[in-house]
Structures are given as C-alpha cells and as structure tokens.
Amino acid sequence: MDMMELIKTRKSFRTFDGTKISESDLKKLCNYIKTIDNPYDIPVEFMILDTEKYGLSSPVIEGEDIYIAAKVPKVEHCEEAFGYSFEKMVLYAWSLGIGTTWIGGTLNRELFERAADTKDDEYMMIVTPLGYPSETQSEVDSKLRQSVRGDERFPSSELFFEGDFSNPIESSEDCLEAVRWAPSAxxxxxxxxxxxxxxxxxxxxxxxxxxxxxxWEVQKIDLGIAICHFLSVCDGEFVICDPEIDSDEFTEYIATITVVNNDKN
Known part of the structure; x- marks a missing residue:
C-alpha cells in the first residue's frame, strides 16, 4: 500500500475485534515510534499503555487491546509537533492493519496522564486505542461517525488558494489531496x-x-497532521516565516513548505 492509499483508506476505528495485537506487529510499531521526528525538532515521547494494568477505557471504544499515549514539552509549537508525530505513528499502524482513533475528550484524562507519568512541564494531549478493526461497528461508533460526517471532506476550493485568499483553486496535486483527507477534531x-x-x-x-x-490549541494539532500528510507525499523545505498574506481575524499563519520534489511514491 503506497502512502496516498494509506492516507485515503485510514479512518477512525472505535470498534475492534478483541484480538490482542500480535507480538510481531507490536514489535514493528515499537521500533518505528523510536524513529519518529518532526520538522519542529520538538521531542514527542510515545508509550504503550496496557488496558488491564492501568484500568484504561473509553466509553466510545469497544474491544481495544492497548492504548498508545504521547507526551510533549510545554513549548511553542508543541501542538503542531505533537500532531505531526502522532499521525506518523497512526499511518504506520494502519500499514500493519492496526486501527486507531484520536481521543482527546472521551477519556478519564487524569487516569491516562497518571498511567503515562505525565510531568508538570509536559502535555499528554491525545491517546489512541490499538486493535484490529471489527467487521461490524458498534452503535456508538456508527452514530459518532455519522454525526461528524467522517467519510466526507470539504472540496479543494474551500481549502486551497493561489496567491492570496481571494483565489480558490481546484487542485489534484497529491500533496494537497493528502492534506484534504487528513483527520481533524x-x-x-x-x-x-x-x-x-x-x-x-x-x-x-x-x-x-x-x-x-x-x-493547548486542538486545531493546531490538526495543522500538524496536515503538514505530516503533505510531507508524506512530497519533499519540501520547512520554515516558519510569515508571508504576510492578508487574512481575517480567524485565520492564523502556521508554517511554509517549499516543494523540491512533488512525488515521493
């Protein structure tokens, strides 16, 4: 499965079949997360949390085996760095057939933070269950997905522009299509x-x-995910240098990527 196929077929799974993650898959995933970095050079620390050992669960999840949590220092751009690194893990897990879903609200945060040994100078923003997806969705899973229209995305013309925000574009570029299919809160x-x-x-x-x-700013985590998807399908130089393009009060500059190779597949 190439990267664009991974990106387009990945979705949030909240119903798992109850099978434990195989030792082989878990070893591959553990080895991979040790290699994850992000363009902000902010460390994101992952940890595997056993559901039985720590008494972990979420009311919207069924049949999960274990959780992965991650921690990041409380520094500028920590949200974007977290989102970027966590999504790299999510995509790799899906390449192994392991389902995930981003959970930030429907959990006992104090319990998860204690299990992850979160320090005062760290954020544990998001966790995900890990498991092999069930062939059928739970009722809660189905209703949640319908409520947020999880299988739908905005058209390119609402997301991407050329020159300034007055000129929307319909784009079929892989790098932009990868962003369009990114998950978000x-x-x-x-x-x-x-x-x-x-x-x-x-x-x-x-x-x-x-x-x-x-x-923390949840929607900046989403921007880290978007940047991860973009750089997963093309090479580019990452900088933070505001081009001062006119925008409204709700629109905030995050980062710039200058493409040097538009195809990594």
Missing amino acids: ANRQPWRIVKVENSYHFYVRHTEGYVSIVD
Whole structure:
C-alpha cells in the first residue's frame, strides 16, 4: 500500500475485534515510534499503555487491546509537533492493519496522564486505542461517525488558494489531496493553504465560537497532521516565516513548505 492509499483508506476505528495485537506487529510499531521526528525538532515521547494494568477505557471504544499515549514539552509549537508525530505513528499502524482513533475528550484524562507519568512541564494531549478493526461497528461508533460526517471532506476550493485568499483553486496535486483527507477534531478541517509558486503557506482557520476545554490549541494539532500528510507525499523545505498574506481575524499563519520534489511514491 503506497502512502496516498494509506492516507485515503485510514479512518477512525472505535470498534475492534478483541484480538490482542500480535507480538510481531507490536514489535514493528515499537521500533518505528523510536524513529519518529518532526520538522519542529520538538521531542514527542510515545508509550504503550496496557488496558488491564492501568484500568484504561473509553466509553466510545469497544474491544481495544492497548492504548498508545504521547507526551510533549510545554513549548511553542508543541501542538503542531505533537500532531505531526502522532499521525506518523497512526499511518504506520494502519500499514500493519492496526486501527486507531484520536481521543482527546472521551477519556478519564487524569487516569491516562497518571498511567503515562505525565510531568508538570509536559502535555499528554491525545491517546489512541490499538486493535484490529471489527467487521461490524458498534452503535456508538456508527452514530459518532455519522454525526461528524467522517467519510466526507470539504472540496479543494474551500481549502486551497493561489496567491492570496481571494483565489480558490481546484487542485489534484497529491500533496494537497493528502492534506484534504487528513483527520481533524470533529472533522472541522481547519487547514487552509495559499500556494505561491513552489511555496505552500499553511494557515489554521479557527472555528468561530469554538472554546477549548484544555490548555493547548486542538486545531493546531490538526495543522500538524496536515503538514505530516503533505510531507508524506512530497519533499519540501520547512520554515516558519510569515508571508504576510492578508487574512481575517480567524485565520492564523502556521508554517511554509517549499516543494523540491512533488512525488515521493
């Protein structure tokens, strides 16, 4: 399965068949997460958490075997670094046939943070169950997916622009299509990209009226995921240098990627 196929076929699984992750698959995943980095050079530490040992569960998950949590230092851009690194793990897990889903709210956060030994200068933002997907969805799983329209994505013309935000583009570029199919909290798809020649300027479009119940910015995690997808299918130079393109009060610059190779498949 090539990277674009991984990106397009990955989805959130909340119903698993109850089979334990094989020793072979778990070893591959553990070895892989040791190699994960991100363009922010901010360390993201992963840990495997046994459900029985720590008494972990989520009311929206059935049949999970174990969880993976991750921690990141409380520094600038930690959300984007976390999102980038966690999504790399998610995509690799899916290449092994292991299902995941991003969980930030429907969990006993205090219990998970204690199991992950989270320090005062760290955030444990997200966890995911790991398991082999069940052939049938639970009722809760099905309703959640329908409520956020999990199988749908905005058209390119609402997400991508050329030159400035007044010129939407319909793009079939793999790098942009990979971003379009990225997962996001409540499927809000907050990323916006302005293409100027070979440079792609990433912005977060903050949802109007959205109030976070945590200390970090969830939608910036989504931007880290988007950047991960983009760089998974093309090579580029990553910088943070605001091009000062006119935007509204809800749109915030995040980073720029200048493409040097538009095909990694």
